[in-house]
Amino acid sequence: SAVISQKPSRDICQRGTSLTIQCQVDSQVTMMFWYRQQPGQSLTLIATANQGSEATYESGFVIDKFPISRPNLTFSTLTVSNMSPEDSSIYLCSAGTSMNTEAFFGQGTRLTVV
């Protein structure tokens, strides 16, 4: 199994600013992902964080808005750039290995943009 720590757990930010969310896994994992859960909605995949290369974004998400880094196998960051109230969501980090299809999740970062 893998234990995932995310920080911050919550934040209130001014519109137009940026927030970087950190995700740390306690073991080496093959894959890391970032999801968004907008209020009252389900989880939507933002992107796959690739180690040492550019993230792979899902339809509707772009690197300029959600830059992602993954410098090593156990750490990734997601930045929410130039925030607007529509970015208010819970952002979740997920990780797993190719040996096991179980996905592990962080506790989430609750972002409120005012």
Next chain:
Amino acid sequence: AQRVTQPEKLLSVFKGAPVELKCNYSYSGSPELFWYVQYSRQRLQLLLRHISRESIKGFTADLNKGETSFHLKKPFAQEEDSAMYYCALMNDYKLSFGAGTTVTVRA
């Protein structure tokens, strides 16, 4: 494109009663399906996956390819089963989630 549908947003049952959460999917290949659960103030966690065909906390789920369904069932609900349940389909290790069903088990 793949899609996961959970038609019930809310489900309320009495303790000891059976509970069934519906999940339907659309996927062109051979699906790999999961149920994830989120208890109050806890993180999302795996409940069960169809390939293991196991019972976890009394829950079972059978993949029905003919009906493209993966419904979650428990014969006797307990108060500690109150939670949010998500059906999910995996493709290339990426998960597509249904909208989720909030289950409340009343004493």
